[in-house]
Amino acid sequence: MVDRVIAAQVFVETVERGSAASAAEALGMSRAMASRYLGALExxxxxxxxHRTTRRLSLTTAGERVLELSREMVRLAGNLKAVADAGDSPQGLLRIAAPTILTEEQLTPLLADFLRAHPRLSIDLRASDRPVDLVEDRIDLAIRIGSQLDPGCVARKLGECRSVLCASPRYLDEHGTPERPEALQSHHCLTYTNFRAAEWSLHAGRESVTVKTNGPFRTNEALALRRASLEGIGIAMLPHFAVAAHLTSGALHVVLPGWEPSAHPIHALYLSRLHLPAAARAFIDYLTGRLHQDRRSHRPAVVQEPRLSHWRHDARPEPRAD
Structure with missing residues (x-):
């Protein structure tokens, strides 16, 4: 469901500034998002x-009445926000969406500390590997892995997610250990459905190789992909933070330690800089430092380990940088 207060503000700004594009710029959102809010209000x-023409906008009779009510709605909402912001710390409900494996391995422990620091705040965390619609699902903040994201959102980089090729000792005993990336074509490679096709790009110094992989197992759920690799089904590309403990224990071994997949960023996505809740802003600031800290500390005890790459979660158009 679209936030009707934001929709009202977009409408007011559009009328006062003469175009949806000017309103979008003033409100810190994309033109496409501003148009979407206007459509939702109608x-x-x-x-x-x-009435829209190529040269100008004009109000309908109904629009004139809705404009008055929208201005009043925006004014009252501003008063409520001022009261909420007067507190000493973030409060209220913060809705967050994130990939399942990131939620399991990193976000939940970090949220525990954040909530202890902000006792008047509650969090609704939606864990899913399916990209959510921030407007329809009323999400304040989405955490996504990958550089190709929703162009209707503002994106702020939180850190980088690096991945590693890994397999269980059982699989390597049965099928051998590949010595070159090209050898992966004859191995059982486990792939993530939301990852772009089944091609793995690996780098060693200035050398780059892209390999088309084949295998008996695909899934859209990252935890299942990790489980499959632990069970010896094949070789998987997984986020380093998700397998660091298994690499240290020996349950998984690094494959092709001299090669690394490309690193990709972790982004926080939100609809507008202007309407970003104080709790979301505080959490982004908190998470940025912690993700960098965790990335440095999660290093597997493996000789000649790769500098691990990332794992992409979606393939959508490029976001606007914050």
Whole structure:
């Protein structure tokens, strides 16, 4: 469900500034997102609010009345926000969406400390490997892995997610250990459905190789991919933070330690800089430092280990940088 207060503010700014593009710039959101809010407001009121031509916008009769009410709604919402922001710490409900394996391995422990520091705050964490719609799902903040993200959102980089090729000792005993990336074509490679096709790009110094992989198992769930590698089904590319303990214990071994997949960023996505809740802003600041700290500390006890790459979660158009 679209946030109706934001939709009202977009409508007011559009009328006062003369275009949805100017309103989007003033509110710190994309033009596509501003247009979406305007459309949602017209759907909500059940009437056309603006006459649109290539040169100008003009209000309909109904739009004139809705403009008055929208201004009042924005004013009252501003008063409520001022009261909420007057507190000493973030409070209220913060809705966050994140990939399952990132939630399991990093976010939940970090959230525990954050909540202890902000006792008046509650968090609704949606763990899913399916990219969510921040508007329809009313998500304040989405954490995603990968550089190709929703162009309708503002993106702030939190850190980098590096991955490693790994397999169980059982699999390597039965099928041998590949010595070159090209040898992966004859191995059982386990792939993530949301990853772009089944091609793995690996780098060693200035040399780069892209390998088309084949295997008996694909999944859209990263925890299942890790389980499959532990069970000896094949070789998997997994986030380093998700397998560091297994590499240290010997349950998994690094494959092709001299080669590393490309690193990709972890982003926090939100709809607008202007309307970012104080709790979300505080959590982003907190998470940025902690993700970098965790990335440095999670190093497997493996000789000649790779500098681990990342693991992408989606393939969508490039976001705007914060």
């Amino acid at each position: 759907d909500w009121t059940g009437t056309r609010l603006l």
